[in-house]
Amino acid sequence: MAQVRESLGIPGNQALYAGLYADVQGRPTSDNTSANGRRARAAFAKNAAFVVLLGQQPTGTAPAPLAAGQRASLLATTRALLESSNTDVEVFATRMGTTPYTEWQWRSKELIDYLIAYDLLRGAGETPASLAASQARLQVFAGNLYRQATTPFMGFTFFGTIKNNHTLMTAAALGMAAVVLSEASSSDNTQQPATWAGAGLYHIDNVLWRDAQRQSDSTQVAGYAEGPYYCKYALLNCLPFFRALGNFLPDARQTYTFGTSTRSIQNPYFDPKYARLYDWLTAIMLPDGRLPALEDSYVDMAMPELALTGQARYVRPLALSGLTGSPMNSLTAQLRDATVDMRAAYLAAALPPAPASGPALTVLPGSGNLVFRSGSDSAATYLHLYGRGGLAQANAGGHSQGDAGSFLLYAHGQLLALDPGYLSYARRAEVGQATNHNLVLVDGAGPAIGTPGAASPAQSTLGYALQTPQLTYGEVQTAYQGASLGRKALFVRNAYFLLADDVRAAAPHTYTWQLHGAGLAGGPASTGTFADSLAQHEGTWQKSGASLLAHVTATGGAPTYTSATNVHETTYNTAENHTTLLVQQRGRAQTQFLAALYPYATGARRPRFRTTSGAATAALAGTGGAYIDVAFAQADTLLQADASGLLPQVVRADGQLNFYSADSTGQFAQLFMAQGTALYLDTTALVRATRRTTLSWQKSSPTRFEGSVSGATSLVLALASAPASVAGPGLASSRYDAARQQLHLSFGQATAFAVQLAAPAPLPVVLTAFTARRRAGGAVALAWQTASEQASRGFAVQRQRQPGAAFETLGFVPSQGRPQQPASYAFQDNAAPSALTYYRLQQLDADGAQTYSPMVAVAAAPTAATLLAWPQPAQRRLWVQFADPQAVVSLRLLDATGRVVSQTHFQQQTELDVRALGPGLYYLQAQDGAGQPLGSQKVLLVP
Numbered sequence: 001m002a003q004v005r006e007s008l009g010i011p012g013n014q015a016l017y018a019g020l021y022a023d024v025q026g027r028p029t030s031d032n033t034s035a036n037g038r039r040a041r042a043a044f045a046k047n048a049a050f051v052v053l054l055g056q057q058p059t060g061t062a063p064a065p066l067a068a069g070q071r072a073s074l075l076a077t078t079r080a081l082l083e084s085s086n087t088d089v090e091v092f093a094t095r096m097g098t099t100p101y102t103e104w105q106w107r108s109k110e111l112i113d114y115l116i117a118y119d120l121l122r123g124a125g126e127t128p129a130s131l132a133a134s135q136a137r138l139q140v141f142a143g144n145l146y147r148q149a150t151t152p153f154m155g156f157t158f159f160g161t162i163k164n165n166h167t168l169m170t171a172a173a174l175g176m177a178a179v180v181l182s183e184a185s186s187s188d189n190t191q192q193p194a195t196w197a198g199a200g201l202y203h204i205d206n207v208l209w210r211d212a213q214r215q216s217d218s219t220q221v222a223g224y225a226e227g228p229y230y231c232k233y234a235l236l237n238c239l240p241f242f243r244a245l246g247n248f249l250p251d252a253r254q255t256y257t258f259g260t261s262t263r264s265i266q267n268p269y270f271d272p273k274y275a276r277l278y279d280w281l282t283a284i285m286l287p288d289g290r291l292p293a294l295e296d297s298y299v300d301m302a303m304p305e306l307a308l309t310g311q312a313r314y315v316r317p318l319a320l321s322g323l324t325g326s327p328m329n330s331l332t333a334q335l336r337d338a339t340v341d342m343r344a345a346y347l348a349a350a351l352p353p354a355p356a357s358g359p360a361l362t363v364l365p366g367s368g369n370l371v372f373r374s375g376s377d378s379a380a381t382y383l384h385l386y387g388r389g390g391l392a393q394a395n396a397g398g399h400s401q402g403d404a405g406s407f408l409l410y411a412h413g414q415l416l417a418l419d420p421g422y423l424s425y426a427r428r429a430e431v432g433q434a435t436n437h438n439l440v441l442v443d444g445a446g447p448a449i450g451t452p453g454a455a456s457p458a459q460s461t462l463g464y465a466l467q468t469p470q471l472t473y474g475e476v477q478t479a480y481q482g483a484s485l486g487r488k489a490l491f492v493r494n495a496y497f498l499l500a501d502d503v504r505a506a507a508p509h510t511y512t513w514q515l516h517g518a519g520l521a522g523g524p525a526s527t528g529t530f531a532d533s534l535a536q537h538e539g540t541w542q543k544s545g546a547s548l549l550a551h552v553t554a555t556g557g558a559p560t561y562t563s564a565t566n567v568h569e570t571t572y573n574t575a576e577n578h579t580t581l582l583v584q585q586r587g588r589a590q591t592q593f594l595a596a597l598y599p600y601a602t603g604a605r606r607p608r609f610r611t612t613s614g615a616a617t618a619a620l621a622g623t624g625g626a627y628i629d630v631a632f633a634q635a636d637t638l639l640q641a642d643a644s645g646l647l648p649q650v651v652r653a654d655g656q657l658n659f660y661s662a663d664s665t666g667q668f669a670q671l672f673m674a675q676g677t678a679l680y681l682d683t684t685a686l687v688r689a690t691r692r693t694t695l696s697w698q699k700s701s702p703t704r705f706e707g708s709v710s711g712a713t714s715l716v717l718a719l720a721s722a723p724a725s726v727a728g729p730g731l732a733s734s735r736y737d738a739a740r741q742q743l744h745l746s747f748g749q750a751t752a753f754a755v756q757l758a759a760p761a762p763l764p765v766v767l768t769a770f771t772a773r774r775r776a777g778g779a780v781a782l783a784w785q786t787a788s789e790q791a792s793r794g795f796a797v798q799r800q801r802q803p804g805a806a807f808e809t810l811g812f813v814p815s816q817g818r819p820q821q822p823a824s825y826a827f828q829d830n831a832a833p834s835a836l837t838y839y840r841l842q843q844l845d846a847d848g849a850q851t852y853s854p855m856v857a858v859a860a861a862p863t864a865a866t867l868l869a870w871p872q873p874a875q876r877r878l879w880v881q882f883a884d885p886q887a888v889v890s891l892r893l894l895d896a897t898g899r900v901v902s903q904t905h906f907q908q909q910t911e912l913d914v915r916a917l918g919p920g921l922y923y924l925q926a927q928d929g930a931g932q933p934l935g936s937q938k939v940l941l942v943p
Helices: 002-007 011-023 035-054 068-083 100-123 132-150 165-180 193-210 228-248 272-283 304-309 331-335 343-349 390-394
Strands: 253-258 261-266 361-364 369-373 382-386 407-411 414-417 440-442 460-462 471-480 483-492 496-516 529-533 538-543 546-554 560-571 574-601 608-611 618-623 627-633 651-653 657-663 668-681 684-701 704-709 713-718 723-727 731-737 742-747 751-757 765-774 780-789 792-800 808-814 823-829 837-845 850-852 856-858 867-870 877-882 888-894 900-907 909-913 920-927 933-941
Touching (some): 002 343, 011 343, 035 068, 035 100, 035 343, 068 100, 068 132, 100 132, 100 165, 100 228, 132 165, 165 193, 165 228, 193 253, 193 272, 228 272, 228 304, 228 343, 272 361, 272 369, 304 343, 361 471, 369 483, 382 483, 407 546, 414 546, 471 668, 471 684, 483 627, 496 627, 496 657, 529 560, 529 574, 546 608, 546 618, 574 618, 574 627, 704 713, 723 731, 723 742, 742 751, 765 856, 780 792, 808 823, 867 920, 867 933, 877 900, 877 933, 900 909
Antiparallel strands (some): 253 261, 361 369, 369 382, 440 496, 460 471, 471 483, 483 496, 496 574, 529 538, 538 546, 546 574, 608 618, 618 627, 627 657, 657 668, 684 704, 704 751, 713 742, 723 751, 731 742, 765 780, 792 808, 837 850, 837 856, 877 909, 888 920, 920 933
């Protein structure tokens, strides 16, 4: 008790106790028949008894001793409430088809509150004799609940039929009665504590861990099938019981009997199985401490009541100031909702929140949760991707929503990509449909919403996931409406997400990509706003200082962009409008969607994204800040090229999702491939794999590279210098080929790995900048600066015409000989090739030693289009011309789905007969004999 009293001095707890104390200064309601009235009286009794036990009253600074007269008044009120408690409990079911047992959710909470009030008075010194009437009343109440729960109706019983949160709440109330009234006795079996204990512990154990319809799994973190809210709802009854049992019995197994069944059950307060539930709840929490609104869950619900576990790691700090306008934006509101008042229990736990923590990537296959985090603070970026299957999905029943493969996104203190939440059970269909979630619709429909006894039928699975310092990846597979869907998420440098959706079916469909954002077009700032840039394939939501930019494209680059108004829940039975971005592909059996989701603080600089999709790819590119990023997704595993033109070299890769990033100087920064074998810069292979693999490779510091592979394979990586060490749990062997500047790695399993380079020796010259720029006449101007020079002879300027070729020396620039002063240099290559060209500096010391600068690349000189097609639009014939008359060109014509409809070889010019082709957009692709791209053109055919 001393610890609890001391904790009241903590500001947050002080405010909680002051509110609780104020609530018991009046008189309790006289309504002892309605559900609300009965519940209010029980809560009043519990809170008043808590004040009596603590013997403290708030004074504004520190609690003071409770006056004797006030204590006596509260004690008398509590005893009167206990002695007059309504012990009636509704029947299980009726012949009219109604199910009165649903009222037991209130009866169970009411009984638990009265039991706690009784126990607190005993702890405050009240004798069994003074509370005899209260005990007798509670014994009857518990006996009535047990009797109704075990009385058959037309061959059915409550415990034999209901396997969900209702069972857990009823069982916990009976178990609590067995602990608090352990000294009670009766000749009536329904009023015996041992009977209640058997029923309570047997059915909690059964419904959570053993039954075919169980809500969780004892062997792994599998969540709770009905979703986070109904897990919390059940635990608000279970946790007080578990805590009481932990104080009442040691950490041991006891034998409990219900009917003819007997089980040996460990004390739940100590049983590690229950930690899997608590681990799940904390693992999926948003950065501000709320639970994600998965399945039938309210959007602003946190769970500070996990303090009753007695374990600080489950008590997370709440940062709810961003919930502007929400009634749930305080600790008091979270602990005192419409169903139960948990303030006294929270204060009695006297457990301060632990520092927020969470891994960058959380993968929970048993519960279907894939969580990305940029950090542990309340403003961190968070993405949840949902891929639930197995019993976790099948046993969700009437509380599952149509949300397979959906996502939600939080950043800068706000939910930005919304899950719709839960208005109430009667109105769940208003927000629980597939059209309310961030997923892909098939002909306007998606996974069905669950109904009583039948969960949403869409089964999902989590695929391979990896986490490296700058790239984090995960994927979900699901199927519904006759289509299979794969969603890949790549978290880039903790800044933004790439979301790639692969949708396939046996026949053509209309596919609609949806994003429900936190804002409404034309809406007030208080609820968030939305601004579309549909012509640029974008939409932006803003709310309370946080913004989300979504840039979306699809295979072929020509989907339809629209927006619509939808609803989400803000609190119980209260809905609010928001704008949904819709991107639609029509008449396709398969397609790819690729989206960049960039959250940022409103007013901050954001990157610029643009669509670069081709006939067979969904592609985009981003610029701004310190990086140039290109990404493209495809249905096949062909070698595809980036068409952005943002990089001096062309990126080509054959993965299903491909990503390449260069830093501001054009040097390699990161790359990623999903199920790929090769990624090239022009003709230079940056990575090659012997088997298709999902891999990440990045430069994490000037002397360190890190990567990850999804399985056994061998890699060849471009690496300019020999590594000092290569390490990874699954690494079988490594060797470095100095002649080819390639690192060969062999892996026996999926693994992360790291490549450490030798630390560079101190340089006689500190180079601070090196640039190359093509002038209007074609010459290339080079410039570089040094911060200091020691014993330097000068710089040889060298040029490379293509990757892998030898460097040639163009000239020599003597050193200015300034040991501690900056110096600037310039050189012009007047005979620069018109093609892409590379330059470097060879720095020569006075003693003959030499070092090399990083390479810089200069893009090819602008030329007229090499591949021409006319007329546009074409109707019967199409003429195609290539600029180089000596080149033998391989020409393909592709339709909007990426299917090759015509192909030929020609030199300089050819004619295509297009009369047999339907109207629409087509794509010409030209390649040389080695398969290297020479050019491309869009072609419009008309009837």
